[in-house]
Amino acid sequence: MRFISHAPSEIEEMLETLSIPGVKSLFDDVPNDVKLARDMNLPRPLSEVELKRELLEISKKNKAADYVNFIGAGAYDHHVPAVVKAMVSRSEFYTSYTPYQAERSQGTLAAIFEYQTMIAKLTGMDVVNASIYDGASSLGEAISMACNIKKKNKVVLSGSIHPEYVATAKTYGFGAEIDVVPSSYTTSYETDWKQVEGLIDGKTAALVISMPNFFGVLEDVKQAQEITRKKGIMLIVSANPVSLGLLKPPSDYGADIVVGEGQPLGNPLNFGGPYLGFMGTKSQFVRRMPGRIVGETVDTDGKRAFVLTLQAREQHIRREKATSNICSNQALNALASTIYLSYLGKKGLNDVAYHSHANARYFIDEAKKSGNVKIINPKVFNEVVVEVGDLDKKYQEALDHKILPGLKLDRFFPKEKNKLMVAFTEKRTKQEIQKLLELLGVS
Amino acid sequence: MQGIPLIFEKTKTGKEGFRLSPLEVPKVDLSETLGEDIVRDEVNLPEVSELDVIRHYTELSRMNFGVDNGFYPLGSCTMKYNPKINEEVAAMPGFTELHPYAPEEISQGTLEVMYDTQNLLAEITGMDNFTLQPAAGAHGELTGILIIKKYLEHKGEKRTKIIVPDSAHGTNPASASHGGFDIIKVKSDSEGLVDIEALKELVNEDVAALMLTNPNTLGLFEKNIFEISKILHEKGALLYYDGANLNAVMGIVRPGDMGFDVVHLNLHKTFSTPHGGGGPGSGAVGVKAFLRDFLPKPLAAQKGQMYYLDYDIPHSIGKIHGFYGNLGVVLKAYAYIKSLGAKGLKEASEIATLNASYLLKKIEDMFEVPEDILFKHEFVVSCNNWKEKFGVRALDVAKRLLDYGFHPPTIYFPLIVDEALMVEPTETESKDTLDAFADALRKIYQEAKEGPDFLKSAPHDTPVRRVDEVKAAREMKLIYEG
Ligand SMILES: Cc1ncc(COP(=O)(O)O)c(C=O)c1O
Numbered sequence: 001m002r003f004i005s006h007a008p009s010e011i012e013e014m015l016e017t018l019s020i021p022g023v024k025s026l027f028d029d030v031p032n033d034v035k036l037a038r039d040m041n042l043p044r045p046l047s048e049v050e051l052k053r054e055l056l057e058i059s060k061k062n063k064a065a066d067y068v069n070f071i072g073a074g075a076y077d078h079h080v081p082a083v084v085k086a087m088v089s090r091s092e093f094y095t096s097y098t099p100y101q102a103e104r105s106q107g108t109l110a111a112i113f114e115y116q117t118m119i120a121k122l123t124g125m126d127v128v129n130a131s132i133y134d135g136a137s138s139l140g141e142a143i144s145m146a147c148n149i150k151k152k153n154k155v156v157l158s159g160s161i162h163p164e165y166v167a168t169a170k171t172y173g174f175g176a177e178i179d180v181v182p183s184s185y186t187t188s189y190e191t192d193w194k195q196v197e198g199l200i201d202g203k204t205a206a207l208v209i210s211m212p213n214f215f216g217v218l219e220d221v222k223q224a225q226e227i228t229r230k231k232g233i234m235l236i237v238s239a240n241p242v243s244l245g246l247l248k249p250p251s252d253y254g255a256d257i258v259v260g261e262g263q264p265l266g267n268p269l270n271f272g273g274p275y276l277g278f279m280g281t282k283s284q285f286v287r288r289m290p291g292r293i294v295g296e297t298v299d300t301d302g303k304r305a306f307v308l309t310l311q312a313r314e315q316h317i318r319r320e321k322a323t324s325n326i327c328s329n330q331a332l333n334a335l336a337s338t339i340y341l342s343y344l345g346k347k348g349l350n351d352v353a354y355h356s357h358a359n360a361r362y363f364i365d366e367a368k369k370s371g372n373v374k375i376i377n378p379k380v381f382n383e384v385v386v387e388v389g390d391l392d393k394k395y396q397e398a399l400d401h402k403i404l405p406g407l408k409l410d411r412f413f414p415k416e417k418n419k420l421m422v423a424f425t426e427k428r429t430k431q432e433i434q435k436l437l438e439l440l441g442v443s
Numbered sequence: 444m445q446g447i448p449l450i451f452e453k454t455k456t457g458k459e460g461f462r463l464s465p466l467e468v469p470k471v472d473l474s475e476t477l478g479e480d481i482v483r484d485e486v487n488l489p490e491v492s493e494l495d496v497i498r499h500y501t502e503l504s505r506m507n508f509g510v511d512n513g514f515y516p517l518g519s520c521t522m523k524y525n526p527k528i529n530e531e532v533a534a535m536p537g538f539t540e541l542h543p544y545a546p547e548e549i550s551q552g553t554l555e556v557m558y559d560t561q562n563l564l565a566e567i568t569g570m571d572n573f574t575l576q577p578a579a580g581a582h583g584e585l586t587g588i589l590i591i592k593k594y595l596e597h598k599g600e601k602r603t604k605i606i607v608p609d610s611a612h613g614t615n616p617a618s619a620s621h622g623g624f625d626i627i628k629v630k631s632d633s634e635g636l637v638d639i640e641a642l643k644e645l646v647n648e649d650v651a652a653l654m655l656t657n658p659n660t661l662g663l664f665e666k667n668i669f670e671i672s673k674i675l676h677e678k679g680a681l682l683y684y685d686g687a688n689l690n691a692v693m694g695i696v697r698p699g700d701m702g703f704d705v706v707h708l709n710l711h712k713t714f715s716t717p718h719g720g721g722g723p724g725s726g727a728v729g730v731k732a733f734l735r736d737f738l739p740k741p742l743a744a745q746k747g748q749m750y751y752l753d754y755d756i757p758h759s760i761g762k763i764h765g766f767y768g769n770l771g772v773v774l775k776a777y778a779y780i781k782s783l784g785a786k787g788l789k790e791a792s793e794i795a796t797l798n799a800s801y802l803l804k805k806i807e808d809m810f811e812v813p814e815d816i817l818f819k820h821e822f823v824v825s826c827n828n829w830k831e832k833f834g835v836r837a838l839d840v841a842k843r844l845l846d847y848g849f850h851p852p853t854i855y856f857p858l859i860v861d862e863a864l865m866v867e868p869t870e871t872e873s874k875d876t877l878d879a880f881a882d883a884l885r886k887i888y889q890e891a892k893e894g895p896d897f898l899k900s901a902p903h904d905t906p907v908r909r910v911d912e913v914k915a916a917r918e919m920k921l922i923y924e925g
Contacts, residue, residue: 067549117451136765
């Protein structure tokens with residue numbers, strides 16, 4: 001068989017060492033009536049040549065690479081630099097596991113430490129963990145964390161959070177027995193602050209908002225700050241990390257926990273995963289945070305080194321009392337984000353954010369000139385909802401022109417007919433945007 | 444002293460790595476378009492050149508150790524070789540550039556892979572339906588526990604307890620408790636298997652499920668599995684399978700046939716996808732048909748020639764991940780199953796078990812090992828005798844193994860074995876490697892005899908010497924402060 005490193009004679013020698021006639025003897029303790037009496041019914045094994053041919057065929061049934069992509073909604077088509085790909089392809093990184101043995105895992109540990117630092121700088125938080133599965137599950141973890149800190153069992157969600165994050169938070173809430181209460185959004189796609197305030201009661205641990213929100217709109221974050229301060233509850237912010245190249249960090253408006261989807265930082269779209277959820281908080285809450293954390297220390301020679309720390313929060317030590325059940329996280333994706341942020345650096349991240357925003361503004365300004373489409377709220381970062389008459393037809397026309405024009409909002413909100421949510425990254429050219437405008441009936 | 448470098452220390456004002464093409468669209472006034480009070484000053488990220496980045500991360504990578512560097516017998520983690528073709532497949536642009544909300548007609552390839560993988564895993568495990576949404580083993584556990592909770596709720600039963608063996612992995616009790624259950628521990632018998640009499644006493648109408656790993660975390664097959672299943676099912680409780688150790692039994696015995704109702708797999712263990720320095724993994728969850736309607740949404744499905752995402756799952760627990768899971772990982776597992784087929788997977792399990800049994804035979808005289816026990820793909824020995832005789836602990840043995848160029852086994856787990864070394868060689872390691880590892884342990888045994896100090900101060904030949912964990916926890920330097 002493939003991927004086995006034994007010569008047939010060696011297997012014989014090993015069986016001899018064990019004084020057994022064959023490998024079957026090693027399973028003598030498995031009762032016969034539970035054993036599988038037939039071969040598994042699986043397709044025949046493929047050679048590497050066949051496998052590659054077959055999977056290339058299958059990959060081409062995804063027409064993704066042929067289309068210009070204007071879909072966002074939580075996953076963004078930013079450029080993934082060759083540097084990132086080259087570095088995460090180093091097998092010392094990708095074939096290792098959780099850095100339990102610090103002395104031989106300094107590469108992973110130092111990179112996680114850098115990751116924690118960069119996300120802390122972006123979000124303004126004091127401490128950051130080594131990653132959660134994705135943006136939505138990091139929100140799920142954050143609501144549990146807030147309820148534990150506050151010893152309460154309810155969280156209120158702004159109505160303009162990603163609907164799949166709301167769904168995920170509800171599932172986590174179902175487990176942890178937390179009441180997850182979403183409010184509605186306004187006609188201009190903002191949080192309905194009045195309603196939010198009304199939903200907060202004595203049982204509430206936290207308010208969750210998204211910035212920018214699901215619809216791309218920049219929220220009036222001062223409201224969130226005031227409401228949470230007044231009510232004495234925690235503020236959880238779900239943020240787009242690229243937007244933080246331009247926007248103030250959530251710490252500036254009182255966030256206690258910041259979470260978000262790290263995919264835009266150097267991770268390909270991959271139909272939704274693997275991505276990474278980031279999470280940061282204030283230092284006073286660090287012992288309540290889920291996930292792995294790396295700390296700086298020294299070795300016996302006094303040289304700087306890094307190590308997994310504060311493990312008394314974690315499942316392998318604390319078991320049912322752990323802050324979370326998480327074990328493996330999304331380390332390689334976090335490494336990609338670290339390398340991405342190092343490579344782009346101060347100016348590069350700002351440029352990517354600025355270009356994405358400028359592209360969105362160009363689309364908005366052009367669209368506004370025409371009466372055929374309507375921009376509902378132009379106060380956005382890189383994504384905007386546009387009302388387009390006869391959307392289904394225009395959507396199909398765009399597909400025919402190899403353009404994915406955006407997300408039809410009625411996928412999540414059935415009443416939002418003829419609403420298209422269009423996302424922009426630095427990759428989109430002026431020409432592509434003009435083509436999209438034309439296809440939407442703006443010329 | 445300087446020690447391990449950080450990218451922040453390479454930064455020089457004005458250095459640039461990445462550069463975008465010039466802006467084609469008109470410039471914007473951010474204070475107008477975003478609002479003055481929300482625009483930030485610069486973010487203090489590194490300023491380095493492209494080559495600086497490459498040199499730095501290449502240097503860091505060389506301080507790491509992966510399966511490609513050498514033997515990595517980390518028990519319970521199945522650190523088998525990660526076939527390179529799988530990396531190539533998962534990097535095909537058709538897969539990587541697909542947006543999760545792209546229309547189904549342009550996502551047929553990935554949907555086909557999802558649909559096929561669900562079915563392949565069902566056949567391998569003897570379960571009826573699979574979801575690929577959970578992103579790791581523990582995430583799968585939480586998913587499985589919530590499926591059980593929702594099912595019981597649907598039946599109108601309020602069961603509040605979940606039983607886990609005292610040998611269980613920490614994620615089992617943690618997942619069950621984050622699912623809202625109280626945990627009860629069932630002890631192991633003298634052989635290291637679930638104590639049947641103790642189990643009988645614990646199971647009643649309050650118990651929702653037993654979480655079991657089989658082979659268990661000691662590497663032993665729970666041969667009373669039918670009886671265990673009967674004890675649970677007779678009281679209306681379910682049986683949950685932690686698939687961390689499936690690598691021992693593929694094609695030999697299936698969880699579905701053993702009576703398990705819910706199963707999670709770790710595709711990053713059994714199905715050869717790389718561990719990535721701590722993820723991404725994939726924790727696919729399989730259930731028997733009566734639980735299908737409780738799975739997370741959506742599932743991949745097929746209608747005629749078209750694949751689609753099926754959201755019609757009446758009692759679904761909802762979503763456990765923002766999108767559909769770690770599909771880049773699923774792809775690699777799919778490629779692996781396609782490469783091996785039924786015979787290859789079975790042989791993988793057989794050779795994994797042969798390797799473990801052989802290695803144990805080579806080293807058992809040096810450790811405390813239970814007698815006459817048939818281990819499966821991994822085994823657990825105790826360094827108690829080292830501690831008593833030489834004052835050397837499992838930790839010291841592990842650190843010294845690093846000097847010999849090996850990644851150490853898992854240590855101090857399972858908790859029921861003192862000074863545990865948990866060794867899982869996997870099927871992909873050669874006899875020569877196993878022999879060399881056994882030789883290294885024998886040399887370390889000699890070194891221990893000569894006095895503990897040298898081992899207590901190991902490792903001696905690694906990028907850094909033994910690190911001070913206490914200092915890290917006390918000082919809590921968790922970000923670089925410059
Ligand atoms: C027995 C067992 N169960 C569960 C897990 C958790 O898996 P993951 O790290 O993928 O969450 C592990 C991981 O090492 C394990 O060994």
